[in-house]
Amino acid sequence: MQTTTLSFENLHNHGELFANLFRARRQSFIVQNKWDLPEAMGMEYDQYDTPASRWVAVHEFGEVYAGIRLTPTTARCGIYTYMIRDAQMGLLDTIPQDLLYGPAPVDESVWESSRVFVSHTTPQKLRRRVHACLISEMTKAAREHGASRVLGLVPAVWTRFADRLGLDIEPAGRVMELDGIDNQCVSIDLTRKLH
Template sequence: MIELVDISSASNFVGNPLAEQHKLRYRSVIERQKWDVPHHNGLEYDEYDNPAAKYLIYRDKLGIARGVSRFYSTHLPYMLEEKFPHFVTKIQIPKDEKIWEGSRYCIDHKISPKTRQDIINQLGIAYLEMGLNAGIDGIVGLTYPVFWKKLFIDLGWPIEFIGDVTKLDNGHKAQAAWLPVSQAILDNVREVTGIYETVLYLGINNDNKKAA
């Protein structure tokens, strides 16, 4: 199950999923990857963690976040536009309510490879279920080329690179991509992952809208 949470819906979930995803991000990008980004009391955050942000969160039975990804509409000022526009060279920088940015994709590195892959599979399905429910056309983002393959391409998602591989300030190479959202792609990802049930959970006070 993947929880879709924002600041206005957080009370519909058991525990504190928003705090948990900030903790996971701290473990992933501060402790493990040594990013130079803001953090406080074991929580990683930036200026895009605000009321407009949405989060897909996988939590274990103890309520600990083991997987997360953040989303933000590109009609607002967003990270790829403001921080990394030079990574987008093959199209104009998206600026559209029907195009969202995905960022801060983190999986807990301490869990087993099998559990990690299960979370990756569920997050891929949740991306598409969320996108279809919201009526968006697609998602843009920036990450390492090997992550694009492992997290999306290997799931059967035909992504399109919208810029060349370019070095980040930390020396690592990254690439921007476009992830189209459609029912056909969701159907294909379900076939590849073997996940046919709905994974998206909107909270106890919501009627979950189910993508087919």
């Protein structure tokens, strides 16, 4: 099993992995969750998939088991910044504006984690390892880009995995139901367990 952090600068080095990640996102978010999201050529995407973002993939033999998108909270593309802030600003009608306890940060040391998924085809016996690889690579990639904290909108069940995965995580907003799934904004402190 491999973990790879993709960017617009390095995606040419990884063959079909970038496209396969977006295909796996489509399967998870559009097919499985039945979310109404943009898609083209069998891939899910949105306005936050820009050169400012990074994408973490856990994969093996061309199959993507899991993924996360990381975006700096200083990102800007037209009227959009990053998903959590734009929801709070009322730019997204599918996510409530009161998703955070306080104002969404715009800080070079804070990155957003979004589009978190584990593929439904990931074998149950691999899931714990896949979660660990996903979080480890996300943490590493965020730190390499100067993040001391990651703000994420994740399925609320992920808070159960925090201790097991060595995450220093705390709620950053209320639990809210989005398309039948309980989600919550969380803040992950990357400074306490540097190694």
